[in-house]
Amino acid sequence: MKKFVIEPTKERIVAQAGLAIVGNLLNQTNLVSRLNAYKLPDISRYPACSNGDVAKSYIGLLCQVKSDYDNIETFRDDAFFALALDIQRVPSSPTLRQRLDQAALVEKWKTILHEESLDLIRHTNAEISPVYAKDKPYIPVDLDVSPFDNSKTKKEGVERTYKGCDGYAPMFAYMGQEGYCLHVEMRKGSVHCQKGTPNFIQETIQSARKLTDQPLLFRLDSGNDSRDNLIILLENHASFIIKRNPRKEKKTAHRQLANSARYCSP
Template structure:
């Protein structure tokens, strides 16, 4: 991995947008990503192929790090020495190679496993700061937020694009974020019409198990009303994590819930919301 000296100077020279990728390349160098993905075998790709799997994946990471999402955007970087040097890429692939190889690697379940495992190990190795959301006595709670985030893909014909609950056509991917910094520990691309609770117990279990090694604090799972389901509560209890799930009132009365809280709960004052009665059950 090449070292880049950093200096603060005034200059009239052109500034490359790829300079910040030196840090991205450095972080990738701290992982075993190259060795693990290059060991993967694809029946349609020769072992002595000119463009390695790691070159392909590093190129895509470089594009995403610069805010580019289209495969064709790689063409602008094929002769960019700063891009390839910063990202540790020997041979920047063409757009067709990038697209085809990623499609092929995506068919191997181990590819996703490797990427997630190396991502989590990098956070641990770099001692990433994950801030707690609540402290009581000697106990701290690290938030694990899980929610869907509809993407607007109107006027496209991509596979999986359908009507989202936001009223536009697109995807509804699911994300799990750890800490107040929001490190992604799990994600899943989903069709726009898929309900957020579909396959949620499995997703939730994976997110919890990935987040747990990142902190010594207790995990606090936080979910919206779309995930107000008994199955999620069972997962949280089984995995021994605390949780806050917004109640889906459906046809229930707010007045009834207030009556239950006032009769069975203990009134508390959080000192933050003036004029609001808060009860702890």
């Protein structure tokens, strides 16, 4: 067995050193200045903890796979957390909860976060890797619902999902083989995956065009096998692969259609 050498040190050792990279990326955006310039309802024009500090604090939690507001209390006196993310004042759990509850009521915050996210991908010249079909490149755009398990909670919008748990059913759109998040839409747990999807696809295409001019290839599951989706994709000259939903159709009908096609052998 390999022997470990344990030595004492006066250096500060932290488990979340990767936050320094997160902070560097955030400082390449206009997120803080734009959020600070926007006054939320029922919040002082000059709050003790700025909107930018609140947003960066919660982003710091999410980057550590922590989503509960109470998790912020661990980092209120953590010098590295504030230094890495360039936070002037780390908010308390009640402040974090109140501010984000207020932000959820206005569309402006969502717009700012979405625009700055796209700008960050563009300004850092992030590579967006294509897939190939007959040597022709396509930028893949994957759309799907991702049910959350929020069982035993009383949060607004928590309902029974198709996965058999109580939670939310948000829709996500990812781009490139790297999986950059293009778009996201919060939905109640019981909402069918196709509800609102045509508009979601249209908004996703608009976001994708801000990052690339290469051909797009949308990939969706059978729950989104809908004429409404096809119309949007065709109108925007986007290629697509959508899993067929046979519904009440008979296999014999599909076989006859295939046999009658010019490119198929009888």
